[in-house]
Amino acid sequence: MIHLNAEMQSKLDIYPKNNQKYTRCLIRKTEIALNGRPEELVRQMFIHYLIKESGLLANKINIKIESNNHDIEIYRRERNHNFKPHQAPLIIVEVKRENTNLPNHYPQIKRYLKNARCNLGILYNYHQIILFTKIVNELDNFEDKHLRNFQDVENLILTEGNDIDSNLVEFEKAENGNFESFTYLVKKYGKYTTNTIVFKLKNQQLKTKGAFFNVQGNKVYYDPCGQFADKQQFFERQHFEKLVSITY
Template sequence: MAYAYLEREIHEKLEIYVKKYNQQYTKCLIRGIEIPLNGRPEELVRQIFLHFLIKESTLLPDKITIKVETNNHDIEIYKKQKNETFKPHQNPLIIVEVKREDVKLQNYFAQIERYLTNSGCNIGILYNYHEIVTLTKNFNKFEIYYLKKLIEIQELILQVNSTNDENLFAFQNAQNGNIESFLYLIHKYGEYTNHRIIFKLKHHSSAIEGNLFYIKKDKIYYKICGQYHKKYQSFDFQDFEKLISILY
């Protein structure tokens, strides 16, 4: 009887179509790839979960971004980056692992705990259509909760998504010329080549795109993006005019 509920929900909520040899298919709501209804039970559970996030909840498109099969995770949920000039690397808000209906989620606690630790993420969800288990990381310990309905996941996401973004606040201050905020941001995002930081100096007509920043006394040293074989450039704190963008 339990399996019948999932099959009924699949046909009620997902777009099903028939191809050669009378095989039924649906399409992933995120990736758009074809999924055969027979032989992919875990994938169908994932599509029901995605359907809730996209079609039934009020989260999208304003609150979150969803990635599927990224970093070996079934589903990753990210805070939506609304500022087009501030898009640094971010860790997922939540990692979701979906399982077939007949598996015991308790057997996968260690797996989701490992994923959370390696990804710098604090909330994980295990879902097999019949059970919803959340694992929350607090001070390197995991607290386990059982949810009754998918709507409770929406409340969880809204709660974690509503936390103030101190980095965005610092970015806005640096855009207005605050040198302390700029120093904080280049320390956080500018020490390597994975971010492009564009800024403006006083008495310079054009903006500068740099990375590999470091600070020594009252000077900021950096390299022009793509010109790593050349010497470091530098400027005094007092020459900083404003930050323009930080992009991953």
């Protein structure tokens, strides 16, 4: 059996300082103390694989550390810089110290997935990788499966990350003036102020930013964004020119 201490010495850049062992987090780019922090060591090994060994980070994923109280969040990298709405993580990873009994933490990872509306989660303790997948059409119910190694994690990310994003397809149609695609997207992303939606009308020179969209037939009602903007305006189908961006 490979031991964590042996592998970390060969893979992580660990150095002594003030009677402590330190390494630099490859995501946060900050100095991390390791003494007395066994879960941090396991997390750094997971991050090391994603960045140094898998090659996924370059163009497939974004990684967040300690975001929303989650150890690691993996996101699909945006394919269009104008279409960056709020999104749930692709995968939430919860790490535990080496040899921790992972079944004791099943309720924790399931709670994280439910609250974040995330369909995939991983529990990892260096020796075991357990995948949690949301069961289709079953509310807040997940099935668990043991993965063999990090290659399985990489294959999972590649499979999920390469799925054609139907919403991106609709966005590109709306960019080209498709009104049906525009109304589909504002119903999905424009109900509140979570995302900023920018669009262009044929009878206006300037672009318009809006929120609180309400589609009624061929009319689109919205609240313009801006300190001095009037409330609740609308335009009709024939006045729509194109969608410009949807950003969080």
